[in-house]
Amino acid sequence: MRIYTRRGDDGTTGLYFGGRLRKDAPAVDAYGTVDEAQAFLGLARAEAGPGSELDAVLTDLERQLWVLMADLATDESNRHKLVAGQSLVTEAMVTALEARIDAIGATFPMPTGFVVPGEGRVAALLDVARTVVRRAERLSLAAAAEGSQVVPYLNRLSDLLWTMARSQEAHSLLTRPPDRPVDRPTDPEDTQ
Numbered sequence: 001m002r003i004y005t006r007r008g009d010d011g012t013t014g015l016y017f018g019g020r021l022r023k024d025a026p027a028v029d030a031y032g033t034v035d036e037a038q039a040f041l042g043l044a045r046a047e048a049g050p051g052s053e054l055d056a057v058l059t060d061l062e063r064q065l066w067v068l069m070a071d072l073a074t075d076e077s078n079r080h081k082l083v084a085g086q087s088l089v090t091e092a093m094v095t096a097l098e099a100r101i102d103a104i105g106a107t108f109p110m111p112t113g114f115v116v117p118g119e120g121r122v123a124a125l126l127d128v129a130r131t132v133v134r135r136a137e138r139l140s141l142a143a144a145a146e147g148s149q150v151v152p153y154l155n156r157l158s159d160l161l162w163t164m165a166r167s168q169e170a171h172s173l174l175t176r177p178p179d180r181p182v183d184r185p186t187d188p189e190d191t192q
Contacts, residue, residue, distance in 0.1 A: 016070050016087065017078035030143040031072040033136040034154075038065045040129035047122050054122070054164070057100070061157065064093060071150055072143055079145060089149040097156035104163050108170035115162075119169035126165035133158040 012020040013028055021028055045058040070087035082088035117127040137154035144150040 015075050015078075016073040017075070017081050019075040019078070025143075026139065027072050027143040030136060030139040031069040033132060033139050034065055034069050034072065037129055037132040037136055038062050038069075040125060040132055041065070044122055044125035044129060047125055054168075057164070061160075064153075067093070068150055068153060071145075071148060072140065076145060089153045091149055091152075094149055094152045094156050097153065097160050101156070101160050101163050104160075104167050108167055110163075111166055115166065115169075117165070123165040123168035126161050126168065130158050130161035130165065133161060 007014065008023070011023055013023050014020055015027075041058050041062050045055050045062070048054040048058065067085065067087060068089050071082065071089050074082055074087070079088075084090045085093065118124050133154055137151055137158065140150050140154060
């Protein structure tokens with residue numbers, strides 16, 4: 001099988017369950033940005049190392065992003081074919097992210113001031129993934145079907161990635177010299 005099909009040479013791309021859209025359509029922009037976020041999660045996972053707890057969580061999140069991309073890449077006329085949790089983002093998936101945020105957040109003192117990313121490589125990669133997820137969230141506003149859980153999922157995912165990044169930094173935050181500020185905020189997107 002060849003990787004290239006030449007079908008996209010006309011500036012269109014195929015949708016899940018059929019149909020085609022221009023490559024600059026809002027849905028394509030949205031799920032393309034989710035794909036970018038997934039790649040950054042993969043980079044963070046590779047840096048975290050195989051077999052780690054972070055590796056397992058990020059692998060699960062990457063797989064969930066396939067579900068989200070399928071949801072966004074389905075024409076309205078085919079949405080009845082989507083399967084909850086397999087190609088359709090569900091409220092339970094959003095709730096599960098909230099539970100992960102709460103569980104991770106309970107393991108260390110949460111920062112209360114603005115965070116300057118870069119305390120460590122894994123945390124920095126999680127912050128990059130978070131910002132890409134925030135962009136995907138904004139783009140999904142124009143692309144997600146009415147009543148879809150795509151936007152809430154992306155919103156919680158960005159919160160989870162922020163929490164995971166802070167968790168990675170928790171040790172260095174607690175051991176900073178007293179002359180360097182440790183007061184750090186919540187996700188900057190939440191202040192907008």
